[in-house]
Amino acid sequence: MISRALKEGFSGVGRHWAMSISSAIAVAITLTIISLFLIFTTHLQTFTKNVESSMEIAVLVDFDYESSEEEKRIEDSIKAIEGVKKVSFSTKEQEFNYYIEQYDDEETRAVFEPFRDDNPMHDAFYVEAVSGDQIRSVAEQIHAIEGVSDVNYGGQSTIDMVAAMINIRRFGGIFVLALSVLAIFLIQNTIKLTIYARQDEIDIMRNVGATNGFIRAPFVWEGIITGVLGSILPILLTIYGYKFAYNLVHGVMFSSMFKMIAPVPYIYYVSAVLLAIGILVGLIGSWMSVTRYLRETK
Amino acid sequence: MIECMNVYKRYPTGTNALYDINVKVEQGEFIYIIGPTGSGKSTLIKLLDGEEKATKGKVKVVGIDVGTLRHSQIPIYRRNIGVVFQDFRLLPTKTVFENISYALEVINMKKKMIRIRVNEIMDIVGLSDKGDAFPAELSGGQQQRVAIARAIANRPKVLIADEPTGNLDPGKSDEIMDLLERINEAYGTTILMVTHDLTLVNKHRKRTVVLEQGHIVADLAEGGYVRHDQ
Numbered sequence: 115m116i117s118r119a120l121k122e123g124f125s126g127v128g129r130h131w132a133m134s135i136s137s138a139i140a141v142a143i144t145l146t147i148i149s150l151f152l153i154f155t156t157h158l159q160t161f162t163k164n165v166e167s168s169m170e171i172a173v174l175v176d177f178d179y180e181s182s183e184e185e186k187r188i189e190d191s192i193k194a195i196e197g198v199k200k201v202s203f204s205t206k207e208q209e210f211n212y213y214i215e216q217y218d219d220e221e222t223r224a225v226f227e228p229f230r231d232d233n234p235m236h237d238a239f240y241v242e243a244v245s246g247d248q249i250r251s252v253a254e255q256i257h258a259i260e261g262v263s264d265v266n267y268g269g270q271s272t273i274d275m276v277a278a279m280i281n282i283r284r285f286g287g288i289f290v291l292a293l294s295v296l297a298i299f300l301i302q303n304t305i306k307l308t309i310y311a312r313q314d315e316i317d318i319m320r321n322v323g324a325t326n327g328f329i330r331a332p333f334v335w336e337g338i339i340t341g342v343l344g345s346i347l348p349i350l351l352t353i354y355g356y357k358f359a360y361n362l363v364h365g366v367m368f369s370s371m372f373k374m375i376a377p378v379p380y381i382y383y384v385s386a387v388l389l390a391i392g393i394l395v396g397l398i399g400s401w402m403s404v405t406r407y408l409r410e411t412k
Numbered sequence: 413m414i415e416c417m418n419v420y421k422r423y424p425t426g427t428n429a430l431y432d433i434n435v436k437v438e439q440g441e442f443i444y445i446i447g448p449t450g451s452g453k454s455t456l457i458k459l460l461d462g463e464e465k466a467t468k469g470k471v472k473v474v475g476i477d478v479g480t481l482r483h484s485q486i487p488i489y490r491r492n493i494g495v496v497f498q499d500f501r502l503l504p505t506k507t508v509f510e511n512i513s514y515a516l517e518v519i520n521m522k523k524k525m526i527r528i529r530v531n532e533i534m535d536i537v538g539l540s541d542k543g544d545a546f547p548a549e550l551s552g553g554q555q556q557r558v559a560i561a562r563a564i565a566n567r568p569k570v571l572i573a574d575e576p577t578g579n580l581d582p583g584k585s586d587e588i589m590d591l592l593e594r595i596n597e598a599y600g601t602t603i604l605m606v607t608h609d610l611t612l613v614n615k616h617r618k619r620t621v622v623l624e625q626g627h628i629v630a631d632l633a634e635g636g637y638v639r640h641d642q
Contacts, residue, residue, distance in 0.1 A: 118517075318501050321461075322562065323491035324518035326484050409483065412463040 116331075123335025127343075130308060134340055137304035141344025141395065144297040145388050148290050149352045152384050155286035161372050162279045165272070166245055171253050172266040174236035179261030180206075185237060191259045192241055197248035202240045209235040236263060249273060294391055297344075301337050301399030309333065309407050320411055330404045337400025338393055345392030349385040356381050413439045413570055413602040414460065419469035421455050421626075429455040431626045433469070439569070440600040442593065444613050444635070447623035453606045456623070457574050460604070461495050462486040474569050491519055494563030494601075498575035500555045502547040508534070508558050509543040515565045529565060537561040537591060553584030557591060564595060571595065573605040577612060585609065589616050 127134045173192065175185060185203070192201050204212075210233050214226050241256065243249045249267050257265045309316065319329050357377050365374045414437035421430040430452045437443050447453050458464040459471050462478050471478045474492045481489055502511050509530055516526045534540050537557040547555050556576055563571055573592065577585035589612060596603050607613065613620060617635035621628060 314501070315503055318503060319514075319518055320487055321490065321495055321501065322515040322518055323487050323566075325487045328487075328518055412458075412486075 119331030120335050122332035123339055126308060126332060126336040127339050130311070133304055133307060134336075134343070137300055138340050138343040140300045141297050141341060141392060142347040144293050144300070145345050145348035145392060146351055148293050148391060149348050149384060149388055151286050151290050151293075152387060153352070153356065155283050155290075156380075156384075157372075157375065158279055158283050158286070160375060162276055162283070164372070165279075166243075166276060169243070169249055169268045169272060169276075171241040171243065171249060171256065173239040173241060173256050173262055174264040174266070175238065176261050176263035177236070180237055184261055188259055188261050189239060192239060192256055195252055195255045197244050197252050198241055199244045200242040204238045204240060206233050206235040206237050209238055247273070247276065294395055297341075297391075297395040298399040298402070301340055301396050302403045304340065305333055305337050305400040305403040306407070308336065309403060316407070317411060320408075326405075326408050329408065330401070333404045334397060334400045337396035337403075339396070341392035341394070341396025341399075342389065344396075345389045348388050352384050352388065353381045356384075413437050413441070413474060414604060415470075415472040416456075416459075417470045417472075419459065419466045419471055421452070421459065421464065422467045429626055430459075430466075433628055435621060435628070435631070437602060437604060439602055440596070442596045442603045442618045443605070444618055444620040445604065445606045445623060446608060446610070446613055446620060448608065450625070451623040452626040453608075453623055454574070455626075457495075457572060457606055460572055461493060462489055491566060492568055493570040493572055494560075494565075494568040496556070496559050496563045496571065496573040496576045498578040500547070500552075500559045500579075502555060502558055502562075504547055507544050507546055508539060508550070511547065511558055512562050512565055515562045519566055521566070533561045533565055536564075536595070551584070552580050553587055556580065556584075556588055560588070560591060560595070564599070564601065567599065568601065570602045570604070573603065575607055576605065577607065577609055582611065585612055586615075 173188075175188060179185070179188065189201060189203065192198060210230060213235065214223050217223050217226075241252065243252050250273060253265045253267050256262060316329055360374050360377050363374065365376070366372070414435070416433045416435045419430055419433040420428075422428050433452075433456070445453050445456060455464065459466055460473055460478065462481055465479045473489075476489055476492070478489065503514065506514065512530045512533060513526045516529060521529070531540070531543075534543060537560055539554060539557055539561065542550065542554065542558075547558065550558065556579075560571075560573075560576070571592075576592070577588050580588065592603055592605065593616065595601050613635065620630070620632045620635045622630040622632070
């Protein structure tokens with residue numbers, strides 16, 4: 115049963131190869147754009163994750179609570195807050211050194227040296243949140259702990275940026291979906307033309323008792339084949355194009371925070387998604403086309 | 413085998429095609445439906461093979477209420493009936509053998525069985541030597557015989573013939589009639605034949621139902637029909 119339909123599907127593609135190729139090319143262009151968007155959004159996702167994980171909350175301990183018991187209590191309270199991933203401690207001496215080291219020239223450093231004995235810095239905890247959108251609520255809860263003098267985190271602008279990237283990602287998903295629908299219509303139209311070319315045959319098939327499924331199968335295979343043909347070029351472009359781009363910039367763009375995803379197995383995942391979209395688009399497009407025609411046929 | 417009970421057909425365009433049709437055809441009967449153009453003959457065939465649904469009344473063929481079938485069930489139903497058309501409706505890109513085997517492929521018959529059955533049937537219709545010919549290489553009469561072969565390939569209980577001799581000259585029409593009669597006798601196939609070829613009706617006498625403007629005006633058991641208003 116399937117072999118017959120598949121065979122006829124192939125001969126259908128061969129019979130009007132020019133039309134099949136042209137619609138495969140149209141699908142290929144759509145899939146290429148989809149591929150770019152897939153790569154763009156997945157990178158945005160890893161980038162967002164990087165930003166999120168590097169977002170720390172600095173917790174400054176009040177001068178009156180610097181005893182080790184009090185600091186142990188504060189640390190335990192912080193760890194008890196939901197959404198806290200990691201807590202690390204830094205003494206006021208470490209903080210002072212860290213502050214001074216920000217300056218490169220000896221002169222400026224010397225200016226700060228007198229303050230070492232009368233250290234204005236606080237003991238501090240550095241807290242990582244599980245995800246970026248939890249940072250603010252975690253920070254607020256830490257602030258409420260007794261003995262915490264102040265809480266600093268990347269600030270609202272960082273949080274806004276993360277939120278914006280999440281939105282862009284969502285938009286990317288919608289865009290990919292819209293392009294898939296477009297590809298479905300392209301295939302649907304091609305199959306519609308092949309159906310009209312074989313109208314008599316379909317009518318006769320129904321006359322002699324062929325079920326709708328029997329009539330539909332070869333056309334659906336034809337759609338799937340077209341979809342697969344259309345996904346070959348985008349897949350090759352994705353694999354070789356991405357590898358090329360990766361080698362070109364050595365996997366790093368702009369800053370170490372924006373690393374490119376390692377090509378293997380990433381490009382194969384993207385390829386698999388493209389192939390799946392190609393197959394699905396061919397299946398749905400041809401299915402809709404034949405079903406619509408069969409509904410008109412008596 | 414075929415039963416029409418108080419059947420009315422009115423098309424969405426407002427045309428009334430059939431009024432209160434009551435016909436009962438027993439198994440193994442051979443019956444003519446005759447009448448001038450626009451008398452409702454084609455509509456009757458469409459009701460019988462499931463192309464159209466009766467507006468009122470019941471159409472039963474081989475015990476199936478045709479009017480209640482869903483679109484997806486109609487092909488399955490059609491395996492019980494064979495239909496022959498005036499314009500043959502053969503696939504031009506397939507050979508005689510393929511055209512006949514096609515009707516068996518769509519009902520999922522095994523390849524081996526198909527080969528045996530098609531050869532058998534080509535013998536019955538007298539085209540054993542034409543298996544590899546394409547429809548365009550055959551005469552009209554031969555093409556119609558291929559169409560009949562296709563229609564009876566899966567041994568339907570009912571054969572519906574819509575003007576099967578309409579495109580043929582009288583000599584060939586007689587040949588087709590002989591073939592249909594042979595099928596009727598040898599296999600007990602119920603045959604309903606729509607025609608307006610009165611010469612044929614008078615020569616091969618059978619039960620004749622006369623349609624005029626959507627009404628049955630005569631149902632002559634002995635057959636034969638005298639032209640009166642054409």
